[in-house]
Ligand SMILES: O=C(CCC(O)(O)[C@H](Cc1ccccc1)NC(=O)c1ccccc1)N[C@@H](Cc1c[nH]c2ccccc12)C(=O)O
């Protein structure tokens with residue numbers, strides 16, 4: 360076996376050329392299925408995915424057979440070989456099972472994305488935009504309850520058998536790939552021995568902030584809906600928080616807002632100014648360009664799907680696509696004209712910016728420094744866009760007064776989408792890792808889910824749940840098999856990035872008023888980190904942007920400091936927190 364550097368580099372060039380063409384073929388088929396859900400498109404996608412796995416397997420096998428690559432005296436070559444020989448489920452020995460794995464996953468995706476529910480108003484709704492709008496706007500307890508239950512009937516209930524089969528297959532695949540189970544493989548992408556302890560420490564650090572917010576919101580909701588709906592255990596019924604999964608609460612800001620001044624939710628103004636999805640994407644693209652970062656190419660505007668088509672079923676959940684040909688990058692999103700969707704657009708455009716920044720790296724390095732980095736890029740810019748100062752600049756707000764009341768209103772609004780999210784972002788993969796490890800079996804999927812939801816989020820199911828239900832399956836990322844801890848990591852990272860970029864932009868005020876718009880220095884610092892892709896360990900990338908190698912919750916706490924003090928005052932007569940066990944949970 361060779362350790363010759365030039366021979367190894369020649370193999371890597373061949374690898375890059377071969378793997379990028381099978382990825383382009385697969386991604387194209389996946390795009391066609393996601394933007395037109397038919398059995399025909401599903402089959403083509405499954406076949407292309409198999410071909411891609413076969414190619415990964417063949418090239419990994421050749422790499423191990425021809426090279427003693429761990430001993431090549433070039434760290435970059437060794438890193439590329441380490442990644443390309445780690446092929447995950449593509450190592451599955453039984454190819455029939457590998458095809459079944461792909462079939463089950465695409466069938467779950469079809470069921471979830473085509474699901475509709477008909478309510479007692481004799482209307483039938485998809486998740487987007489119908490149920491999403493209803494969950495945000497309705498203040499009718501029974502209406503919200505019907506939508507919450509029927510969505511779970513239409514998705515989770517049907518998915519449970521498929522998901523339990525899926526778990527067996529994906530675990531077998533990853534075991535053949537050298538891992539204990541799928542969770543072990545997913546956690547390995549963070550290249551850290553202490554990953555789980557680090558997460559636990561971060562969550563514990565942030566709990567007090569979440570508990571204060573929870574107590575404030577619970578009091579406000581009791582005042583609106585009445586004491587009788589709220590269990591004595593201290594939990595908040597899950598369907599009252601403005602979101603189908605209670606993961607972000609910003610959509611009920613209007614009933615939570617502390618001071619009656621101009622609202623920072625500019626949805627109404629966007630509608631008045633006849634904002635279209637295209638205009639919203641242009642606003643986002645212009646922000647990236649103002650930092651001296653890349654604009655999206657014309658092909659992005661030609662091929663993206665930014666509105667829900669009327670004539671076919673599509674996967675509406677937003678996503679950003681790299682076609683691995685250095686020129687084709689797209690977003691698929693069923694955009695609604697809301698402030699929330701303007702933030703989501705920045706999130707997706709952040710993925711595209713990462714693609715554009717690392718497009719010239721070898722394919723094997725075209726990933727985030729870690730998955731949390733990829734999720735954080737757009738959200739960092741959204742922190743600047745959401746400031747009253749910026750919204751005034753783009754004429755979505757008339758005044759941007761700096762007052763204590765305005766600051767509290769703004770910080771509360773921001774906390775409803777980032778602080779409220781933390782326990783959900785943390786628990787999703789606690790549940791999934793326990794399923795992959797075998798600790799949670801199909802006969803207690805739902806019990807484990809509600810134990811975690813009750814314990815970490817302090818929410819409870821509004822009606823009794825059983826093991827016929829499969830409530831995790833009602834959230835996109837479970838049937839889509841998309842890891843979720845990346846969003847928890849990104850929610851911490853984004854405030855570290857924000858603090859570093861604000862300093863670079865010479866923004867001196869309080870962190871929550873900082874807007875990095877048009878700062879070429881901030882853009883340069885961010886761009887240099889994104890250009891690394893996954894070519895360096897993520898702690899190196901983190902050190903480059905924030906000057907430390909550790910994920911740290913302090914910038915998040917600093918950002919919300921004024922709010923924490925205010926919430927403690929507001930909650931002086933409240934019982935903070937809730938009992939571990941919650942009512943209505945699976946018996
Ligand atoms: O799922 C998304 C956005 C969709 C995505 O951009 O993360 C998308 C998900 C996906 C992954 C894999 C296949 C299909 C869809 N991820 C990407 O498009 C993507 C792009 C490049 C690299 C990795 C992922 N957001 C999460 C959570 C979230 C993100 N930002 C937030 C801000 C506040 C609150 C919640 C969130 C959610 O909706 O629960």
Ligand SMILES: [Zn+2]
Nearest residue numbers: 706710733734
């Ligand atoms: Zn994302």
